[in-house]
Amino acid sequence: MGGIEFRNVSVRYPAAPNDGWVVKNLSLSLAKGEFVSLIGPSGCGKSTLLKLAAGMQAPTLGSLSIDGRPITGPGPERGVVFQEYGVFPWLSVRQNIEFGLTLRANRRAPAERAAIVDKYLELMGLADFRDALPGTLSGGMRQRVALARAYAVAPDYLLMDEPFAALDAQTRLVMHDLLLELQGRERKGVLLITHSVDEALYLSSKIVLISARPARLLEVVEVPFAHPRDETLRADPRFARLHAHLRQRVMQAYAEQQHQDNPHALPPENP
Amino acid sequence: MSKSKSPPFRTPAPLPAGKYLRLLGKPLLLGLPWAVLLALWTAVPHLSERYAALVPSPASVLRHALPMLADGSLFVHWAASASRVIGGVLLGVLAAVPVGFVLGWYAGARRLLTPLLNFFRALPPIALIPLTIVYFGIGEAAKILVLVYAAFFTAVVVLYEGISRIAPIYVNVARTLGASERELFLRVVLPLALPHVLTATRVALGVGWMTLVASELVSAQNGLGSMIQVAASYFQLEVIYLGLICIGFTAMAMDFLLVRLSARLVGWQERVK
Ligand SMILES: Nc1ncnc2c1ncn2[C@@H]1O[C@H](COP(=O)(O)OP(=O)(O)OP(=O)(O)O)[C@@H](O)[C@H]1O
Ligand SMILES: [Mg+2]
Numbered sequence: 001m002g003g004i005e006f007r008n009v010s011v012r013y014p015a016a017p018n019d020g021w022v023v024k025n026l027s028l029s030l031a032k033g034e035f036v037s038l039i040g041p042s043g044c045g046k047s048t049l050l051k052l053a054a055g056m057q058a059p060t061l062g063s064l065s066i067d068g069r070p071i072t073g074p075g076p077e078r079g080v081v082f083q084e085y086g087v088f089p090w091l092s093v094r095q096n097i098e099f100g101l102t103l104r105a106n107r108r109a110p111a112e113r114a115a116i117v118d119k120y121l122e123l124m125g126l127a128d129f130r131d132a133l134p135g136t137l138s139g140g141m142r143q144r145v146a147l148a149r150a151y152a153v154a155p156d157y158l159l160m161d162e163p164f165a166a167l168d169a170q171t172r173l174v175m176h177d178l179l180l181e182l183q184g185r186e187r188k189g190v191l192l193i194t195h196s197v198d199e200a201l202y203l204s205s206k207i208v209l210i211s212a213r214p215a216r217l218l219e220v221v222e223v224p225f226a227h228p229r230d231e232t233l234r235a236d237p238r239f240a241r242l243h244a245h246l247r248q249r250v251m252q253a254y255a256e257q258q259h260q261d262n263p264h265a266l267p268p269e270n271p
Numbered sequence: 272m273s274k275s276k277s278p279p280f281r282t283p284a285p286l287p288a289g290k291y292l293r294l295l296g297k298p299l300l301l302g303l304p305w306a307v308l309l310a311l312w313t314a315v316p317h318l319s320e321r322y323a324a325l326v327p328s329p330a331s332v333l334r335h336a337l338p339m340l341a342d343g344s345l346f347v348h349w350a351a352s353a354s355r356v357i358g359g360v361l362l363g364v365l366a367a368v369p370v371g372f373v374l375g376w377y378a379g380a381r382r383l384l385t386p387l388l389n390f391f392r393a394l395p396p397i398a399l400i401p402l403t404i405v406y407f408g409i410g411e412a413a414k415i416l417v418l419v420y421a422a423f424f425t426a427v428v429v430l431y432e433g434i435s436r437i438a439p440i441y442v443n444v445a446r447t448l449g450a451s452e453r454e455l456f457l458r459v460v461l462p463l464a465l466p467h468v469l470t471a472t473r474v475a476l477g478v479g480w481m482t483l484v485a486s487e488l489v490s491a492q493n494g495l496g497s498m499i500q501v502a503a504s505y506f507q508l509e510v511i512y513l514g515l516i517c518i519g520f521t522a523m524a525m526d527f528l529l530v531r532l533s534a535r536l537v538g539w540q541e542r543v544k
Binding site for chain 1: 447
């Protein structure tokens with residue numbers, strides 16, 4: 001029984017509104033091999049939750065643990081894919097993917113390293129661009145470089161902050177299937193932050209709805225669809241029903257957050 | 272944070288006027304502004320007697336230059352100035368790099384030391400020359416020291432401004448991939464800081480030429496600044512012009528070489544040409 005566990009976590013930024021509490025008494029767990037999506041309004045504290053799990057900041061109250069040990073900092077067993085990708089612009093595609101494997105924490109022999117890099121270049125469809133600099137790549141390609149770089153160090157967990165937000169709708173669907181395929185090969189515990197109900201339903205085994213700020217759990221929805229999944233899932237009536245339900249809850253939370261951030265605006269027209 | 276990351280334009284469409292100029296060929300195009308300048312310069316002495324007395328013609332400057340080229344004296348002046356600039360700027364930038372890193376990386380150090388830095392940076396190096404003469408005499412060391420001073424404070428500011436703006440995303444990515452503090456510095460901060468080191472060197476070179484010539488004007492036996500100073504006391508306008516031209520072209524060439532070096536080392540920056 002491993003996993004990432006949030007126990008009664010609260011976060012306060014003194015500068016933020018409402019007393020500064022951005023996350024309030026939130027408990028959440030991500031089991032090994034489980035794919036959990038977090039949906040919540042903009043500014044509710046989702047990225048903050050991901051940074052806590054990544055070990056990039058500590059909670060004000062409460063605690064986090066990974067496989068039973070407290071989280072005290074970043075670690076190579078947790079890969080992170082950031083909203084802004086963060087592909088190193090001075091390194092080629094190959095060198096970017098290789099980066100983690102050349103660090104002391106998870107150094108591999110050159111031959112093994114090359115094999116790993118080649119594998120992900122192939123899987124991500126980047127083989128023709130191995131020597132390209134990121135400045136010459138499209139957004140979708142940079143996204144794949146970031147994903148490959150995180151996968152290359154073979155983390156048990158993958159934490160992703162709106163990784164597909166900047167992609168066009170078509171590329172996003174391609175990335176969904178790529179991610180599902182990778183999950184089929186090497187199952188990781190995934191925490192995915194998204195604003196898209198469709199994305200969450202298509203990819204996850206569990207969806208966690210987060211409230212307006214301060215972030216609390218609104219609802220946890222188990223996604224019943226079996227793997228492997230493909231496009232036909234989106235036509236499934238159960239998919240449509242869950243989609244409608246989640247969408248309604250999400251809209252409520254978003255409206256509440258909007259009202260909080262801009263109280264003088266007209267109240268949202270909610271049926 | 273911008274959400275759309277479209278690839279940058281590689282080849283902007285040429286302006287209609289640019290298209291015709293391009294037909295002239297690149298060397299011809301680059302020579303055009305110089306040719307205009309030379310033509311204007313040639314014309315000025317012909318405007319009146321007064322102008323002719325005050326503005327030596329290009330031909331007469333060349334006439335003065337030839338013997339100085341032949342006996343090597345121009346080269347001696349030029350080499351003295353160029354080597355002082357290169358030495359002083361290199362030393363100044365070298366000293367600025369660690370200080371720039373500390374100030375750029377640690378906000379606390381920045382808050383503590385910025386006022387001090389601004390105090391010393393505000394002092395014009397030229398105003399320090401009398402003091403350096405008092406303390407260090409008029410030897411080589413004094414001149415280099417003023418240069419190091421000017422280059423150091425110029426470079427430090429460019430460096431820490433640049434380094435403090437390094438996007439935290441790259442640092443965070445490297446940390447989550449398992450980088451130690453040492454690896455973080457060597458493999459991420461250093462490459463990201465290199466463009467700023469090169470920019471700092473460029474700016475310091477410009478300041479370096481200004482400072483050096485000023486210090487040579489005050490006290491020196493050789494160098495382009497002293498050549499101009501001596502010529503001024505004999506009212507040899509041709510030699511003054513010659514000195515200025517040498518300074519201008521040398522500074523230009525150094526900047527050009529540095530830009531080429533930057534393009535090689537940090538071409539990944541997608542800099543706007
Ligand atoms: N370092 C910080 N200092 C002060 N306030 C912060 C800090 N980081 C985040 N906040 C505030 O905390 C709140 C939550 O931020 P967070 O980035 O976690 O939101 P989010 O849910 O990820 O939003 P989005 O969906 O727009 O990415 C916001 O109101 C933000 O202004
Ligand atoms: Mg966010």
